[in-house]
Amino acid sequence: MERALFLIFALTAIVAAFNILLRRHPLHSALALLVVLGALTGLYILLGAYFLAMMQVVIYAGAVLVLFLFVIMLLNIRAEEARLERRPFFRWLAVPFALLLGAETFYLVRTFEENPSPSGTSIGVTEAVGRELFTTYLLPFEVTSIVLLIAILGAVVLARRG
Amino acid sequence: MDVVVEAVIKIVIVFGVVLTCLAYLALFERKILGWIQLRYGPNRVGPWGLLQPLADLLKFLFKEDVRPATPNPILFSVAPILSLVPALMTYAVIPFGDRIELFGREITLYITSVNVGLLYLFALSGLGVYGIVLAGWASNSKYSLLGGLRSAAQLISYELTLTLSVIGVLIQAGSLDLIAIVRAQSGTYFGLIPKWHIFWYQPLGFLLFFIAAVAETNRVPFDLPEAETELVAGYHTEYSATKFAMFYVAEYANILAVSALATTLFLGGWNGPGVERLPLLGVFYFAMKTAVFLFIYIWLRATLPRFRYDQLMRFGWKVLLPLAFANIVFSAAMATTA
Numbered sequence: 358m359e360r361a362l363f364l365i366f367a368l369t370a371i372v373a374a375f376n377i378l379l380r381r382h383p384l385h386s387a388l389a390l391l392v393v394l395g396a397l398t399g400l401y402i403l404l405g406a407y408f409l410a411m412m413q414v415v416i417y418a419g420a421v422l423v424l425f426l427f428v429i430m431l432l433n434i435r436a437e438e439a440r441l442e443r444r445p446f447f448r449w450l451a452v453p454f455a456l457l458l459g460a461e462t463f464y465l466v467r468t469f470e471e472n473p474s475p476s477g478t479s480i481g482v483t484e485a486v487g488r489e490l491f492t493t494y495l496l497p498f499e500v501t502s503i504v505l506l507i508a509i510l511g512a513v514v515l516a517r518r519g
Numbered sequence: 520m521d522v523v524v525e526a527v528i529k530i531v532i533v534f535g536v537v538l539t540c541l542a543y544l545a546l547f548e549r550k551i552l553g554w555i556q557l558r559y560g561p562n563r564v565g566p567w568g569l570l571q572p573l574a575d576l577l578k579f580l581f582k583e584d585v586r587p588a589t590p591n592p593i594l595f596s597v598a599p600i601l602s603l604v605p606a607l608m609t610y611a612v613i614p615f616g617d618r619i620e621l622f623g624r625e626i627t628l629y630i631t632s633v634n635v636g637l638l639y640l641f642a643l644s645g646l647g648v649y650g651i652v653l654a655g656w657a658s659n660s661k662y663s664l665l666g667g668l669r670s671a672a673q674l675i676s677y678e679l680t681l682t683l684s685v686i687g688v689l690i691q692a693g694s695l696d697l698i699a700i701v702r703a704q705s706g707t708y709f710g711l712i713p714k715w716h717i718f719w720y721q722p723l724g725f726l727l728f729f730i731a732a733v734a735e736t737n738r739v740p741f742d743l744p745e746a747e748t749e750l751v752a753g754y755h756t757e758y759s760a761t762k763f764a765m766f767y768v769a770e771y772a773n774i775l776a777v778s779a780l781a782t783t784l785f786l787g788g789w790n791g792p793g794v795e796r797l798p799l800l801g802v803f804y805f806a807m808k809t810a811v812f813l814f815i816y817i818w819l820r821a822t823l824p825r826f827r828y829d830q831l832m833r834f835g836w837k838v839l840l841p842l843a844f845a846n847i848v849f850s851a852a853m854a855t856t857a
Contacts, residue, residue, distance in 0.1 A: 384656065388594075391649070411638035415682075419645020420675060423652065427671045430656050430664065483635060483695055 363403055370396035387425045394418045408483045521624075529630050530611075537610050541771045542572035548817045555821040579764035587659055587757045594657035599758065599765035602650025605643040606772035612636040613779045614698050616789045616801040628789075628802060629698065636697040637689070640780060641682055644735060647773065648674045651737075651744065651754045654766070658757035666753025669828065670737065670744035676835040677734035677741075683843035684727035687850035688716050688784050701788030715787040720853050723846045725785040727839055729812075732777040734835070736770065738816060740823040743831060778812035779805070 369392065376389035394417050401410035490498050546561065546568060553560025561568035589595050616628030633639055648671060655667015689695060692703040706714045717725045734741035745753035755766045782788060786808045789801030826834065 388653075407633070407635045408638070411635045411642050414642035415638060415645055419642060419648070419678065423645075423648055423671050423675055426649075426652050426656075427668065427675075430652070430668055430671075 359403060362399065366396045366399035366403070370400070384426065384429050387422060387429060390425075391418060391422055394422070405482075408486050525624075525626065526630065529626075533610055533615075533630055534607070537607075537772070537775065538768075540775060541768055542576065544771050544775060544813060545575065545767075546571050547813065548820075551814065551817045552821050555818070576764075579761055579767075582760040584760040584762065585757075589657055589659040589757075591657040591659075594653050595757075596762070598650050598654035598657055599762045599769070600650070601653060602647060603765045603769040603772070605646040605650075606769040606776065609640055609643050609772075609776040609780075612639055612697055613776070614701055614783060614788055615805050617794065617798045619798045628798070632696060632698050635695050637685065637695045637700075637784075640776075641678075644681070644773075645674075645678060647769070650766075650769065654758070655754040658754070660757050662750045662752075662756045663754050666744045666750050666756070669750075670754060673734060673737070673741065673744065673831065673835075676832060677731045677839075680727055680835065680839040680843050681731035681735055683840070683847060684724045684731060685784060686847050687721050687724040690847075690850045690854045691716060691719075691721065697783050697788075701783055701790065704787040705790050713787055713790065715785060715790070717785040720850065721785060721846075723842065724850070725781070727843050727846065728785065729781060729815075730839060732781065733816070733819065734831075736773045736777055738774065739820040740826050741831060742825060743828055774813065774816055775809070778809045778816070781812050782808040 373389045373392035373396065377386045377393065380386045380389060394413060398410045398413050398418075401407075401413060549571075550560040550568065552558075561571045564570040564574045586592065586595065611630045612633050614629040614632075618625050618627045620626075651670045651674075652667045655663045655665075655670070658664070688700065692700040694700060694703070704713070704715050708714060708719065712718055733739075737744050743753075744750075745755070750756070755763055758766060782805060789798075789805045791801065791804035794801045794804065
């Protein structure tokens with residue numbers, strides 16, 4: 358059962374991820390991203406990380422991606438008009454990144470058996486996440502909050518100028 | 520196997536009752552609007568208009584499904600489903616009552632209890648916006664697009680307040696599990712005032728939650744996405760027949776879900792006198808408290824004019840959001856001193 362669900366979610370995520378890249382229209386890509394997020398949520402739930410799964414939906418699917426859609430609809434972007442052709446540099450940039458990603462995947466596959474499955478532990482439960490966040494990872498947490506604050510201030514300044 | 524059968528039976532019952540309630544909610548609304556405006560309301564189909572929902576349903580099913588010339592026919596058809604499904608999924612975690620003994624088994628009066636129940640509800644409310652936004656976009660019409668855009672902006676703005684207004688309750692109850700939140704509200708203070716969160720240091724949280732909830736369900740005075748005077752009907756202008764009915768049901772499903780959630784979080788859920796001895800009474804209390812919210816919803820619709828768009832945004836970001844932050848600080852201070 359768990360294995361079947363994993364396969365369903367994983368395959369959905371992969372197919373949808375390819376769709377993000379292959380679709381011509383930005384809105385269709387955004388919707389494919391939504392499907393990827395949904396599949397990832399399913400995977401998180403299978404791993405017992407309920408808190409992470411729900412936050413993923415609330416923040417990414419519920420807010421960030423809605424903003425994507427909002428911008429795409431507001432600017433009424435048509436199907437991508439071969440915009441990449443004008444910048445061949447970006448095409449060549451893809452090669453080193455693909456190599457890097459390939460190396461990472463290779464490393465992960467090689468070391469996979471050694472990692473114990475986190476299923477069955479309480480890593481993803483709300484209490485555990487909260488405790489870890491405010492004890493072990495307090496510094497990164499606070500740094501993140503300051504970075505976000507700076508981003509908010511920057512947004513306000515830019516909005517004022519316009 | 521027994522567990523699966525029990526779950527299926529409960530799901531069927533909950534959906535049957537909820538869908539019937541939704542049909543009659545529409546009648547309830549029209550009757551009360553009529554009453555407030557000194558009219559009769561629907562009174563032709565059946566006694567007191569009681570068969571009106573059935574007539575409406577048949578009408579929706581047999582009308583012609585008109586499709587606009589749109590480059591996205593699939594999205595056009597999927598949008599109402601995306602709107603309805605999250606709205607109905609919320610009822611999986613809402614606790615209608617405690618547990619009862621039946622056929623020698625202990626049966627809980629809710630479909631399931633999730634450790635992150637409240638987050639699950641917020642996740643679903645965040646997904647509900649896709650139906651509206653995509654309907655607006657796929658309709659290939661200016662009115663619909665404007666309605667969809669307004670809805671996206673409004674939902675993002677008010678979702679913040681909605682989420683933050685509940686944190687006070689979470690601090691007080693110490694759990695994201697809705698059943699635990701209801702249990703935290705059992706009993707009374709001085710044998711007189713019930714220990715509901717609305718009475719004991721969450722009245723501001725309750726007010727913020729309710730205002731944000733009205734905005735989240737696109738109801739008067741926050742119904743700009745479907746403002747009929749300027750946008751015809753907003754995102755569902757181009758929809759007809761069954762697809763329109765799906766948006767209609769989704770709107771009422773959201774209203775009922777939010778009312779039930781307000782009852783659970785702030786009005787003590789199923790708690791009331793005599794519930795310990797007769798748990799089924801809790802379901803009755805729950806329904807009555809939810810009905811009060813439904814009435815307030817309709818009352819607002821009959822009384823208030825619509826916000827202007829800039830007023831809506833200013834109110835959400837400059838009034839409600841700071842108040843929600845203040846409420847969190849206040850709740851945390853109370854929790855640490857208590």
